[in-house]
Amino acid sequence: MRVGAGPAAVDVVGFGFRYSGRPEWAVRDMDVRIEPGERILLTGASGSGKSTLLTAMAGLLGPDSGDARGAVRVDGRTAVQARDRIGILFQDPESQLVMSQAGDDVAFGLENRGVPAGEIWPRVRAALDAVGFGYPLDRSTHALSGGEKQRLVLAGAMVAEPGLLLLDEPTSQLDPDGAELVRAAVARILADRGTTLVLIDHEASPWLPLIDRVLEVPFGTTQGPLLPIGSTQGVLHSNGEDPLLRAAGAGYSYRADTAARPALALTDVELTAGQVTAITGPNGSGKSTLGLLLAGLKAPTVGRIVASPKLAGRLGDRPPHRWRARDLVHRIGTVFQNPEHQFLTGRVRDELSLGPLRAGAGDRAAHDRAEELLQRLGLHAYADANPFTLSGGQQRRLSVATSLATRPSVLVLDEPTFGQDPVTWAELVGLLAEARDAGTAVCLISHDARLVDGFADQELRLTSGVDHRQTAGFTGPGAAETPRSSDDQLGRNPTK
């Protein structure tokens, strides 16, 4: 038996933390007592310091990462000293797995703690059983789905029998099935109340049956007022209009030797000005691939992507994937799943003016557009900050704004609401609704049922592993002919 087994208590006393090189405190004056065996959900707006607090509880905020005040104690010891009693799960399973085989990965934490080799394997098997991992020990970690990987990481944390389990947005990078796997695994291991739980997750409601108490982390600064974003130029919105961009039997297949990767079956879809098209379907059905084809970022291996003369203008019949980038950028805008991939400059302001400059707008116009978007997004306080230092929600809003900056006629977004808190979610939908009302053809690739049901005019549901041709179907009866009524929750504003 180890000393101090069983659930741990957490005491946060006057805790504050400021990262090196940042003027403002990420967290300050936090006081909270968490009883052994309690299950806590931490909430708070994007940027409120939830993650910082959780990292501090894990004993992972060393003195070299910034200035700390007060204390975080786990069972009376500092969190750093109590590290062997704490397990933590982060967002991205890829950045947490170490070994190439499942069993080896779970064993890793025990090896580090000097557990004799003979005791390791029985404990590894028990931990894998506890989370419901159904594969043999030599299963390759590369061959697992996101949800299974995250469940394996959870087993790696639980194998050391921690008294305190910390979950930092454990499902935000998973599809709904994967998220459900992880929640079920957490419910299983918590059943005996042998572990205290502190959880952050933007999608809080599915966790609530497990939770004893919700703690809100207050947020100091307030966001600027929401201002109109301006209209998209050049495209008039009318019903029954020809599509701006369409996929005509477009498909994508990898070469035979990488056949295990997702390919896209032949697909027809039409993106029309002022209409929102949702592309849904399970993992591996080729949603993101279709998005890349429509965005002109990848060439289809069969079929065509056809731009209307209105969209292509002087580019004629050339397919979008052969357009020059500066021609592409004000015709078709793309928002990637990972906002960080899109950032090219060192300042938020430059990030917003980059697109207009590349598209040939003058310095003055690009600057004005950047100012306008900064105001609109409440990012003015961060105009000179490095985009990489923004919080997740702020990065997401910025990535959408950089695409809107060039006023593209078509906007393709890959999982725009992934892992966003309700405030950011609403703002994103607001931004997209305005773009739609101004006549942009919006194409959403999304798992977010609320977004698809409430916002999309038509939905294309892709299926995996089929070889018949799939075609966009309209969601509701009559939706094809009539736009959604204006009393809709996300209905159209009168066009400005």
Next chain:
Amino acid sequence: MTTAGTVTGTPPAVWLGRINPVAQIVAILAITVTALATIDLLTPAVLVAAELTLLPAAGLFQPRALLAKTWPLLLSAAGVAWVNLLFSASGGWDWTGSAALALRVIAVALPGVLFVASTDPVRVADALTVHWKVSTRFAYGALAAIRLAPLLVLEWQAIRRARRARGVDAGRNPIAAIRLFGGAAFALLVAAIRRGSRLALAMDARGFDATAGSTERTNARGSVLRSRDHLYVAGAVLLCATTTAVSVATGLWHPVFSS
């Protein structure tokens, strides 16, 4: 949503993969020293012939798979031979010397190809830390980094696409292409460092850092030296000794630093 591109996974359980990695490394060192000690044609030719017999043991049956793993090696061997042929000091066409040089490159590099193709990196890290007391932080840190390599390929593709989507491309301008490549490479570096630090944090959270202090890291898999490992090393040393002896006896042996 993140799908790994190339699956590294478990290599097939090939015969050579069952030889302990430290035994393989000792054998490789013996062969390297033997091949580099002389510039005659016979020694590297015998060594390459012996290495070729091990190809099936490393699971390299198919010519296509073999070529995919060895083309840079073959190219550099050809390059070395070609340069030597063009610039050989004697003035005439030194065919034998050039062929000897090319075979030398292959004799030194092919064992490395066999090693990588046959042996699971996890076993290498286990063997190095258990038998040679290599730092566990170094060995398992490197292992975690190897696991991330296929993700970098996907990340690179995503970065290039994102640049195009933002209106940045080079067109036909080679200077712009170089700048764009540099920028994207820097972004990849930043992404790799960020991912690496996230991974390091996750590893520290599982006790893989110095704060554990006095705790000696254990190894769940262990690494055992069996008689076959000793035989393998003995065989490699015998091969090297015999080859050198025959070469010396026939008068062909020519030490590298003599004129």
